[in-house]
Amino acid sequence: MTAYPKTSALMARGAQFFGSEHAILCGAMSWVSERNLVSAISNAGGFGVIACGAMTPELLDKEIAATKTLTTKPFGVNLITMHPQLFDLIEVCGRHQVGHVVLAGGIPPKGSVEAIKTHGAKVICFAPTLALGKKLLRSGADALVIEGMEAGGHIGPVSTSVLAQEILPTLAADHLVFVAGGIGRGEAIAGYLEMGAAGVQLGTRFACATESIAHPAFKQAFFRASARDAIASVQVDDRLPVIPVRALKNKGTQAFTTKQIEVAKLLDDDKVAMMEAQLQIEHYWAGALRRAVIDGDVENGSLMAGQSVGMVTKEEPVAEIMAALMRECEAALDTRKALAVA
Numbered sequence: 001m002t003a004y005p006k007t008s009a010l011m012a013r014g015a016q017f018f019g020s021e022h023a024i025l026c027g028a029m030s031w032v033s034e035r036n037l038v039s040a041i042s043n044a045g046g047f048g049v050i051a052c053g054a055m056t057p058e059l060l061d062k063e064i065a066a067t068k069t070l071t072t073k074p075f076g077v078n079l080i081t082m083h084p085q086l087f088d089l090i091e092v093c094g095r096h097q098v099g100h101v102v103l104a105g106g107i108p109p110k111g112s113v114e115a116i117k118t119h120g121a122k123v124i125c126f127a128p129t130l131a132l133g134k135k136l137l138r139s140g141a142d143a144l145v146i147e148g149m150e151a152g153g154h155i156g157p158v159s160t161s162v163l164a165q166e167i168l169p170t171l172a173a174d175h176l177v178f179v180a181g182g183i184g185r186g187e188a189i190a191g192y193l194e195m196g197a198a199g200v201q202l203g204t205r206f207a208c209a210t211e212s213i214a215h216p217a218f219k220q221a222f223f224r225a226s227a228r229d230a231i232a233s234v235q236v237d238d239r240l241p242v243i244p245v246r247a248l249k250n251k252g253t254q255a256f257t258t259k260q261i262e263v264a265k266l267l268d269d270d271k272v273a274m275m276e277a278q279l280q281i282e283h284y285w286a287g288a289l290r291r292a293v294i295d296g297d298v299e300n301g302s303l304m305a306g307q308s309v310g311m312v313t314k315e316e317p318v319a320e321i322m323a324a325l326m327r328e329c330e331a332a333l334d335t336r337k338a339l340a341v342a
C-alpha cells in the first residue's frame, strides 16, 4: 500500500511507462546528471536521466556502465539532437539496453527515432508547441515533455502554465505528457497531474542534492539565490543571435552583455566578418557550465538554474526531496477531496 494513494493513482500511467515507483523525472543536467545523481534518483523511486551533453560514445558507454553498478532500477539517457555522433550514441544506448532515450535540443534528425526504437527503447521528445507535439507523436515519440521558460538551462519563450493549458487538454488523455519548468513543490505537481499530465520533470530542485557532485560553491550559489536571480540571457543585437539560457546572474552574465555590445560595434565598424562575429557569441559560453559545476567558478561560469531555485535552500538527500514532493502533492490532493461538494 503506497503512502501516497491519490498521487500514485494520478501518476500510474507515467510510472508504468518508466518502470519507476513515481512519475517524477530528474531532467538531464549536463555535468550534474552523472552516475551518482542519476542512480540516487532511480533508487529513490523516481526516474534518473544521464546527461550525455557533449560526451563521446566511449564516455557515455562508461557512464551507463558505472550507473548500472549503482542502481538496478531503470534510468534513461538524454541525447542532444545536434551531437555530431548522435547515431553512435544511440548505438551505445542500444548495446546497454537503455529503456528510455530523451532527445533534446531540437527536432530529432531523420532516422534517429527509428534507430532508438530498433533497440526496443522508448523515445521521449520535447514539444515546444501543440502542433509540434502532435507531429512528434506522429513521427514515433512515445511521450512528450513540455517545458516552460521558468526552467533552468536552455529555454523557449512560453511559460509552463500556458504550455500546460495549450497542450494538456488536447493531448494528455491519449498520450503521455510530462510537465517541466518551475516546479519546486508537490502542490504544483498536484495541479499538473489534475490537468492530465502523466508526471513531471524537475531539474533545479535536484541539482544540489547531497548525491549531486556539483561543487560546494555551485550549491552555495543556489542556496543563496531567489527566483529573480535566475534570469534568461539577453540578446543585444539582431545580427548576433543568442539562444536563451536561464542561469543565475553573475560576472559572467554581465560580461556576456558587454561582449555582445563590443562585437556589435566591431560589426558596425566593419572590423569583423558576420560569421566570425556570430561564432564569437556562440562560443562565448563554451565550457562555462563545467567551470561552474565542476570547478566551482561561480563568478565566470554558467550557473544554469530555474526560477524554482529560491525553493532550494539546503543540501538534502534525493530520497528526502522525493518524499517531500510526494507528501506535498498528496496533501494538496487531500485538501481538494475535503473541499469537494458532497
Ligand SMILES: Cc1cc2nc3c(=O)[nH]c(=O)nc-3n(C[C@H](O)[C@H](O)[C@H](O)COP(=O)(O)O)c2cc1C
Residues within 6 Å of the ligand: 026, 027, 028, 029, 030, 032, 051, 053, 078, 104, 105, 147, 150, 151, 152, 153, 154, 180, 181, 182, 183, 201, 202, 203, 204, 205, 207, 303, 304, 305, 306, 307, 308
Ligand atoms: C544546471 C542545468 C543543466 C541542464 N542541462 C541540460 C541538458 O544538458 N540537457 C537538457 O535536455 N536539459 C538540461 N537542463 C534542463 C533540465 O533537464 C530540466 O528540464 C529543467 O531543469 C526543468 O526545469 P526546472 O529547472 O525549473 O526544474 C539543465 C538544467 C539545469 C538547471
